[in-house]
Amino acid sequence: MLGFEPSPDQRTLVDSVRRFAARELRSGAREADETSTLPAEITGKGWELALLPASLPEAYGGFGERSAVTGALFAEELGWGDVAAAVALMAPALVALPVLICGSEAQKAELLPAFCGDAFTPGAAAVAEPHFDWDARALRTRAVRGGDGYLLDGVKCNVPWAAESEWTLVYAELEGRTQGFLVRRGSPGLTVKEREPNLGLRACPLYGLELQACAVPAARRLGGEQGADLGPLLDASRVAMASLAVGVARGAYEYALQYAKGRKAFGEAIAQRQAIAFMLAEMATDIEAARLLAWEAAWTLDQGQPALKEAALAKAFADDMVLQVTDRALQVLGGHGYIRDYPVEMWLRNGRGFAVMEGLAIV
Amino acid sequence: MISFAVPEEIQQRLRFVRETAERFMRPQAREFDEREHTVPWEFINHMWDEALRTGRSFRSGAARDGDGLASQTIVHVIETLSWGDAGIYLCGPGAGLGGAAIEATGTPEQKQRFLSRYREGKPKWASMAMTEPHCGSDTAAIRTTAVRDNGSWVLNGEKIFVTSGHKSMLDSDGLMVVWATIDPQAGRAGMKPFVVEAGTPGLRVSKLEHKLGIRASDTASVVLEDCRIPLTNLLGSEQVTEPGKGFKGAMATFDATRPSVAASALGIARATVELVKELLALHGVEVRYDRARNRMGAVERDLLDMETQLRAAWLLTVKASWMMDHGLPNTVESSMCKVKAGDVVTRITQKGVELMGPDGYSRRLLLEKWMRDAKINDLFEGTGQINRLVIARRILGYSSRELK
Numbered sequence: 001m002l003g004f005e006p007s008p009d010q011r012t013l014v015d016s017v018r019r020f021a022a023r024e025l026r027s028g029a030r031e032a033d034e035t036s037t038l039p040a041e042i043t044g045k046g047w048e049l050a051l052l053p054a055s056l057p058e059a060y061g062g063f064g065e066r067s068a069v070t071g072a073l074f075a076e077e078l079g080w081g082d083v084a085a086a087v088a089l090m091a092p093a094l095v096a097l098p099v100l101i102c103g104s105e106a107q108k109a110e111l112l113p114a115f116c117g118d119a120f121t122p123g124a125a126a127v128a129e130p131h132f133d134w135d136a137r138a139l140r141t142r143a144v145r146g147g148d149g150y151l152l153d154g155v156k157c158n159v160p161w162a163a164e165s166e167w168t169l170v171y172a173e174l175e176g177r178t179q180g181f182l183v184r185r186g187s188p189g190l191t192v193k194e195r196e197p198n199l200g201l202r203a204c205p206l207y208g209l210e211l212q213a214c215a216v217p218a219a220r221r222l223g224g225e226q227g228a229d230l231g232p233l234l235d236a237s238r239v240a241m242a243s244l245a246v247g248v249a250r251g252a253y254e255y256a257l258q259y260a261k262g263r264k265a266f267g268e269a270i271a272q273r274q275a276i277a278f279m280l281a282e283m284a285t286d287i288e289a290a291r292l293l294a295w296e297a298a299w300t301l302d303q304g305q306p307a308l309k310e311a312a313l314a315k316a317f318a319d320d321m322v323l324q325v326t327d328r329a330l331q332v333l334g335g336h337g338y339i340r341d342y343p344v345e346m347w348l349r350n351g352r353g354f355a356v357m358e359g360l361a362i363v
Numbered sequence: 364m365i366s367f368a369v370p371e372e373i374q375q376r377l378r379f380v381r382e383t384a385e386r387f388m389r390p391q392a393r394e395f396d397e398r399e400h401t402v403p404w405e406f407i408n409h410m411w412d413e414a415l416r417t418g419r420s421f422r423s424g425a426a427r428d429g430d431g432l433a434s435q436t437i438v439h440v441i442e443t444l445s446w447g448d449a450g451i452y453l454c455g456p457g458a459g460l461g462g463a464a465i466e467a468t469g470t471p472e473q474k475q476r477f478l479s480r481y482r483e484g485k486p487k488w489a490s491m492a493m494t495e496p497h498c499g500s501d502t503a504a505i506r507t508t509a510v511r512d513n514g515s516w517v518l519n520g521e522k523i524f525v526t527s528g529h530k531s532m533l534d535s536d537g538l539m540v541v542w543a544t545i546d547p548q549a550g551r552a553g554m555k556p557f558v559v560e561a562g563t564p565g566l567r568v569s570k571l572e573h574k575l576g577i578r579a580s581d582t583a584s585v586v587l588e589d590c591r592i593p594l595t596n597l598l599g600s601e602q603v604t605e606p607g608k609g610f611k612g613a614m615a616t617f618d619a620t621r622p623s624v625a626a627s628a629l630g631i632a633r634a635t636v637e638l639v640k641e642l643l644a645l646h647g648v649e650v651r652y653d654r655a656r657n658r659m660g661a662v663e664r665d666l667l668d669m670e671t672q673l674r675a676a677w678l679l680t681v682k683a684s685w686m687m688d689h690g691l692p693n694t695v696e697s698s699m700c701k702v703k704a705g706d707v708v709t710r711i712t713q714k715g716v717e718l719m720g721p722d723g724y725s726r727r728l729l730l731e732k733w734m735r736d737a738k739i740n741d742l743f744e745g746t747g748q749i750n751r752l753v754i755a756r757r758i759l760g761y762s763s764r765e766l767k
Binding site for chain 1: 364365366367368369370435650652653654655656657658667668670671672674675676678679681682685686695696699702703748751752754755756758759761765766767
């Protein structure tokens with residue numbers, strides 16, 4: 001059967017995330033952006049939603065089951081609230097979900113309970129690399145066998161919570177494949193660099209990372225000795241990012257729509273002019289299309305089927321859509337859209353990040 | 364529940380439809396394009412026989428009454444038929460657009476009287492005449508009049524762009540639903556649908572249009588000169604103030620049919636994407652979905668974009684039809700899928716011609732034909748602009764006076 005309505009359980013969850021997004025994320029977003037600081041209060045309250053434990057099985061301290069569709073639903077709401085905070089809040093999943101999906105039994109038992117506690121537990125994944133043609137499936141960061149495990153060398157960028165996380169999942173090329181390595185804070189050869197001075201996502205604590213002959217024990221390779229197939233993880237990541245983008249775009253669209261109804265020009269609301277009204281109609285259409293593409297990819301993942309193509313389509317559409325929609329929203333506001341008293345320029349800056357982020361920036 | 368599983372009933376239905384498209388449509392597509400207005404009887408008879416055998420027209424959707432799948436089935440069926448050939452698909456026999464108007468505005472007695480013929484005998488069509496030479500999107504401005512006279516309605520006026528007008532009135536014992544005003548002062552409220560049956564004196568098919576594409580489909584002009592029909596051929600009632608009927612009935616028809624138009628557009632788009640991918644694969648160009656877009660080649664990126672746009676529009680279409688089947692108001696969603704499908708099929712087919720260069724431009728392949736066929740979907744049953752207007756009014760909560 002085809003279906004386009006979240007289940008009652010999903011709806012309850014979405015409602016609580018939406019309330020949190022409206023009360024906490026929206027109200028704090030501008031200051032967090034200006035000061036490049038995410039208040040601990042936000043991460044604390046976000047953690048109370050228990051989105052991550054709800055995706056982890058009881059055996060590891062959680063109380064639920066991972067669903068990519070449910071993940072897509074709450075990612076949209078968090079993205080709507082403030083995507084910079086959303087990326088930071090969802091970062092613990094960057095360690096927990098790869099371990100859940102690809103990890104060895106020992107890795108699950110050791111790491112997952114830490115993400116089911118009462119306090120926010122930062123997690124980090126080091127995927128992106130600071131060059132224009134970096135590719136999650138052809139990384140320059142290298143892992144070679146050495147000692148009783150592996151030695152990692154390379155440079156990473158945009159690593160959330162790198163300075164604060166007990167565990168960072170570092171992705172590196174090993175014998176022609178991208179593989180994950182769980183690196184503990186303070187490991188010799190691991191250096192956390194400065195905060196990334198990005199165009200957007202400023203509130204999100206993103207850092208550079210350098211690895212110099214960083215030794216990782218054999219048991220810390222994601223999936224254990226035989227490693228892991230990261231394909232499904234990469235697909236899941238694309239879906240999550242697409243859903244965040246839908247949230248950002250929806251926020252900008254809603255704001256522009258209200259503005260256009262209130263702003264008068266030539267004796268009537270600017271929304272009463274087709275030039276504005278048609279932009280809004282196209283924005284609404286593309287947001288809905290992006291949402292459906294993300295849902296389809298998520299649903300395919302939940303069926304346990306390969307979702308490479310679905311996820312690629314969802315990500316490609318969402319990347320373009322969020323740029324177009326946030327740009328059009330700014331245009332609707334005219335000069336005011338360019339002023340930092342209004343949130344739209346921030347959403348445009350944040351939205352610009354999606355096409356730049358590929359692979360495992362978020363799960 | 365959120366699910367993208369296509370129901371087994373629909374998949375079963377699609378087996379016959381796919382076979383039809385592969386046998387009676389795609390191989391003949393070029394021929395019926397070149398020989399404009401030639402009626403594709405082989406296809407028509409095949410579809411009609413199947414409709415009689417199963418008791419259901421290909422447009423009637425659900426396999427069983429009340430299975431809640433009618434609209435979803437229709438969009439899947441039409442997408443597949445249009446993948447075969449959009450022009451030939453439009454020749455498909457059955458109650459069609461005229462039937463949709465009767466379903467939306469007729470009384471139970473009228474539905475029985477006018478629609479039972481589509482379940483027996485020889486192939487028949489039901490067309491709908493709305494557009495006039497001086498007005499298209501502005502449907503409320505129609506001038507065709509219906510005057511009550513001596514126990515009849517008498518229709519006078521001129522209609523154009525009547526899809527399958529010739530087939531409904533001259534090639535079969537079908538009918539045409541003609542929109543006319545019974546009170547020119549009343550605007551939209553005075554607009555009413557009338558059924559004119561084949562063979563009625565006073566209705567003359569005056570012209571068949573020569574078109575850019577969908578050339579297999581007849582697009583007729585009709586002149587009504589003192590065309591006299593029974594009083595009972597006014598669909599619904601003649602109450603000018605009756606809510607939910609009349610013009611609103613026409614709009615309800617569009618809520619139901621716009622996803623079908625979108626589906627037809629997307630069948631053409633899928634045919635294009637498939638062929639272009641197949642041809643380019645011969646030259647080693649394939650989409651590497653695992654790559655970041657900035658590491659793809661230009662043509663590869665174009666292909667990914669075509670596939671993405673196609674899927675986006677298709678999901679909007681499926682959702683609009685699903686809402687219809689669940690009795691949810693879907694005016695916005697119907698217009699959204701129509702807008703998106705009209706845009707993407709135009710873009711995709713033009714891109715297809717561009718990517719294949721001289722081969723794309725040549726009539727030896729179907730790419731140039733699909734580009735010509737595609738454009739109609741951005742025009743009929745509400746232009747892209749009218750559908751944007753429909754969406755905009757709804758999302759803004761504006762009346763047609765507030766947002767013109």
